[in-house]
Amino acid sequence: MVRTKGYPEALEKKLHDQRYYSEDSNPEFTKNVKGISRTIAHMCYQCGTCTGSCPSAPRSTYRIRKFMRRAVLGLENESLTDPDLWLCTTCYSCTDRCPRDIAPTDVIMAMRNLAFKRDIIPVNFLKTVQAIYSSGHGVPNNDVNRAARERLGLTRDPPTTHMYPEYMPGIRKIIDHYKLKANADRIVKEREG
Amino acid sequence: MSEAQHKFAFYLGCIAPNRYPGVESASIKAMKKLGVELVPLKGASCCPAPGAFGSIDLTVFYAMAARNLVLAEQMKMDIALVCNGCYKSIWEVNHKLKHNKDLRDGVNEVLKEIDMEYKGTINVYHTAELLYNDKFIGVDKVRNSVTNPLTGARIAVHYGCHLTKPHKDREFEKEVMLNTEHPSWMEELVAALGATPVEYRNKMQCCGAGGGVRGYDIVHSLDITNDKLINLKEVKVDALTDICPFCQLQFDRGQIEIKEKFGVSYDLPVLHFAELLGLAQGMSPQDLGLDLHGISCEPFLQKVL
Numbered sequence: 001m002v003r004t005k006g007y008p009e010a011l012e013k014k015l016h017d018q019r020y021y022s023e024d025s026n027p028e029f030t031k032n033v034k035g036i037s038r039t040i041a042h043m044c045y046q047c048g049t050c051t052g053s054c055p056s057a058p059r060s061t062y063r064i065r066k067f068m069r070r071a072v073l074g075l076e077n078e079s080l081t082d083p084d085l086w087l088c089t090t091c092y093s094c095t096d097r098c099p100r101d102i103a104p105t106d107v108i109m110a111m112r113n114l115a116f117k118r119d120i121i122p123v124n125f126l127k128t129v130q131a132i133y134s135s136g137h138g139v140p141n142n143d144v145n146r147a148a149r150e151r152l153g154l155t156r157d158p159p160t161t162h163m164y165p166e167y168m169p170g171i172r173k174i175i176d177h178y179k180l181k182a183n184a185d186r187i188v189k190e191r192e193g
Numbered sequence: 194m195s196e197a198q199h200k201f202a203f204y205l206g207c208i209a210p211n212r213y214p215g216v217e218s219a220s221i222k223a224m225k226k227l228g229v230e231l232v233p234l235k236g237a238s239c240c241p242a243p244g245a246f247g248s249i250d251l252t253v254f255y256a257m258a259a260r261n262l263v264l265a266e267q268m269k270m271d272i273a274l275v276c277n278g279c280y281k282s283i284w285e286v287n288h289k290l291k292h293n294k295d296l297r298d299g300v301n302e303v304l305k306e307i308d309m310e311y312k313g314t315i316n317v318y319h320t321a322e323l324l325y326n327d328k329f330i331g332v333d334k335v336r337n338s339v340t341n342p343l344t345g346a347r348i349a350v351h352y353g354c355h356l357t358k359p360h361k362d363r364e365f366e367k368e369v370m371l372n373t374e375h376p377s378w379m380e381e382l383v384a385a386l387g388a389t390p391v392e393y394r395n396k397m398q399c400c401g402a403g404g405g406v407r408g409y410d411i412v413h414s415l416d417i418t419n420d421k422l423i424n425l426k427e428v429k430v431d432a433l434t435d436i437c438p439f440c441q442l443q444f445d446r447g448q449i450e451i452k453e454k455f456g457v458s459y460d461l462p463v464l465h466f467a468e469l470l471g472l473a474q475g476m477s478p479q480d481l482g483l484d485l486h487g488i489s490c491e492p493f494l495q496k497v498l
Contacts, residue, residue, distance in 0.1 A: 036251060055398055055399045055401065055417050055420075056406070056413070056417070059413060059416050059417070060413060086248075086404075086405065086406070086409045086410075087406060087409070087410065087413060088404050088406070089244070089354075089399050089401060089402070089403040089404040089406045089414070089417070090243065090244050090247075090354070090355075090403045090404035091354040091358065091398075091399035091403060091404075092354055092355070092358035092359045093354075093358065093397075093399070095358070095359040095361075096358045096359045096360055096361070096373050101361065103359065105359075109247055109248060109251065110251075112248040112249070113248070113249065113250055113251055116248070116249050116250060121248075121249065122405070122408070122409045124245070124405060124408030124409055125245050125246075125248055125249055125405050125408070125409075126249070127408075128241075128242055128245040128246055128405075128408075129246065129249060131239075132238065132239050132241055132246070132257075136238035136239060137207045137211060137238065137239050138207050138239040138241060138242045138245065138246070139207035139208050139211050139212060139239075140207070140211060141210070141211045142211070145211055145212065145214060145485075148214055148482050148485055149210075149214045151479075151482070152214055152215060152218045152480060152481075152482050153218060153480075154210075154214055154217060154218055158205050158210035158211070158214075158217070159205075159233035159234070159235050159237075160205055160210065160234075160235075160236065160237045160238060161236060161237070161238045162210075163235075164235050164236045166236070167236035167238070169307075170260065170307035170309070171238055171257070171260065173306055173307050174253065174256050174257055174260060174303055174304075174306075174307065175253060175257070177256075177303050177306060178250060178252065178253045178256075180249065180250060180253050184249075
């Protein structure tokens with residue numbers, strides 16, 4: 001570090017810091033978002049192409065550009081406790097158009113993953129996990145559909161885990177490896193009793 | 194009937210087989226007429242849902258998608274599928290695992306517990322892509338297979354998001370499929386069936402269902418759908434066609450929910466392209482299970498049958 005100004009050490013340090021931050025910054029958060037998302041949020045120059053492309057923006061306070069800034073600044077609490085985090089439809093229009101080749105959608109996905117680690121997650125997401133754990137399908141078959149399938153000359157159940165439940169133990173083993181089902185059950189029970 | 198020139202493991206997903214089974218039966222029958230055999234991918238599960246499942250834990254998402262890929266690897270067959278959401282999971286995870294050793298090793302550590310190993314030996318295709326790409330089928334062959342041209346029907350296309358976006362990561366052989374701002378390759382396929390493809394405002398906008406938003410905030414999600422329906426109404430189409438059963442659910446059942454919640458009705462029939470293709474090749478509406486749709490297809494059918 002070149003020291004030429006003779007400022008107090010703390011200020012010198014701050015002036016030479018390559019990272020922008022505020023009092024609430026958590027550098028670990030920036031690092032974790034980068035690790036999970038595998039994209040380069042720090043390249044963002046805040047042009048707003050992402051928010052301009054976002055189908056959720058015109059009907060809510062969700063601003064993807066704001067989340068991009070939060071990722072760079074390491075604003076963990078602000079990001080993870082904002083209910084707008086869950087309004088991204090993952091249409092990837094922002095990612096498609098980003099002039100800096102960043103994937104803002106994947107930044108959102110990474111933040112959602114980090115939120116889940118703190119039990120911050122809307123229940124509907126967890127119910128998908130529970131459904132897949134029980135039948136292999138997020139949207140399982142039902143009797144009306146079974147009758148219709150038969151009428152169309154198809155098997156009553158599709159040749160998926162529905163027809164071959166012997167594949168279910170393998171699927172459950174994968175989900176249990178990460179304790180995902182146990183965590184989903186616990187959180188759903190806490191919320192819904 | 195000629196022998197099948199191409200064979201694929203048919204990855205079904207959830208919504209096609211469990212809500213719109215006509216998409217499954219039409220795909221199998223129509224593709225067979227075009228020289229493509231779709232073989233059941235036994236024991237496949239949910240892809241899993243990229244928005245809902247991926248938002249929770251991407252590591253588990255990768256492992257679950259990899260298991261589906263391994264089933265096809267064991268059959269030594271490439272995968273064909275009919276849903277953009279499934280494409281996002283199955284194609285993209287295949288792509289990521291092929292190119293990132295750290296991800297692949299992580300996934301294989303878990304798959305070892307169930308005696309599986311991801312090797313990266315197969316490719317993944319959407320049936321729309323197979324139909325458009327003359328290496329497999331191509332527009333001309335589609336046109337030649339039509340016995341009941343959908344003449345006079347004005348049809349708009351909903352491309353959906355996850356087949357082509359983000360285009361920077363996609364690897365279609367057909368360059369035009371990488372145009373995500375204003376593509377027209379699906380319109381070529383619609384025209385090949387004898388129908389008139391119709392453009393509309395903000396065609397590439399999302400249906401609003403993805404990312405878990407449909408489950409998280411249904412009104413927000415439907416408001417996005419409603420936006421598209423307003424633009425579609427403006428151009429007076431007889432039907433909307435899609436290549437994603439989840440988008441189809443959002444537009445079809447969604448219109449019923451929109452009527453309930455917003456008090457507006459459109460009665461716009463919504464058909465997967467496989468269903469349209471089936472009709473154009475002479476399958477009956479009964480064979481296609483069109484009566485299972487939330488919005489009646491009758492006015493459209495009267496025009497084309």
